[in-house]
Amino acid sequence: MENTVLMPREKLLQFGATALSDAELLAIFLRTGIKGCPVTQLSHAVIQHFGSLRGLISASQQQFCAFKGIGITQFIQLQACTEMTKRYLLAEIKQRHLFDQSDIVRMYLQTEMEQYEREVFLVLFLDAQHRLIKQEEMFFGTVNAATIHPREIIKTALFCNAVGLILAHNHPSGLAKPSASDIQVTKQIQQAAQFLDIQVVDHFIIGKGCYFSFMENDYLQDPKQDLFHP
Structure with a gap:
């Protein structure tokens, strides 16, 4: 039986978000590609250009928007997602016993x-x-x-x-x-x-x-x- 290659959304639903690669997570975030470049191909190209998700997230607005296929809308959304993650982690360390949550503290500080x-x-x-x-x-x-x-x-x-x-x-x-x-x-x-x-x-x-x-x-x-x- 021929193996079926799952698209990122279906793969997430079946196996959870941790099973996805950086490029697959980014593909879900971007949602659509551009003419002649489907979203999965675009996400791989973006990761390769910036070196990593960290490189993409830390890019300036000018650097981010200079890459063809992503622009100001995606930049704003990504910054908002990053800030939501930071606030979630801060809320966690305010409520939890930090001796037992060193990973959460480390992620927040990073x-x-x-x-x-x-x-x-x-x-x-x-x-x-x-x-x-x-x-x-x-x-x-x-x-x-x-x-x-x-x-x-x-x-x-x-x-x-x-x-x-x-x-x-x-x-x-x-x-x-x-x-x-x-x-x-x-x-x-x-x-x-x-x-x-x-x-x-x-x-x-x-x-x-x-x-x-x-x-x-x-x-x-x-x-x-x-x-x-x-």
Whole structure:
């Protein structure tokens, strides 16, 4: 019996959205192709041109609309979809216990921070159930001991009665590998927080399509220890 090739819509209904490739998901989003180029062919061409879905989503309006077959309507719709995803993830981390939802936190931070053009140090302040109380961009510029002030983080934590912190900063260069300064700053914040029984739950570094979690890589050691020589 000859195999039937399912179109993206039918494939989604039968197997779920996770079974679709990036190009197939984009084909559903685009809905129609252009003259001489069906939507499945167009979606493959778009993905190839921008390199990935991330490349497409992060493209400027001018870059996006310069590709034949997609225009301002698709740009607006895609930006709206991205913002809805961000708001959904934010709502999730406000309601859930974050210790059990590290993937949701990571996805939210990637959506929030990947497009920053300069380095930003962001803190999520958590309550006793490890739910989000508030989010604040605390510092800007290169992350090092001179620019990050742990006392300002602790002051904000006390003001909002936070007992847990999730730290995050981005690397606009694209790589998510922690530097010596990243490690030292984390240690300093841990040391400042421990005196008030505030826990640093994790520190995420967000790169371009990648991330690094201090917790997942066992970098959140006892702050009294030397992180360089455990």
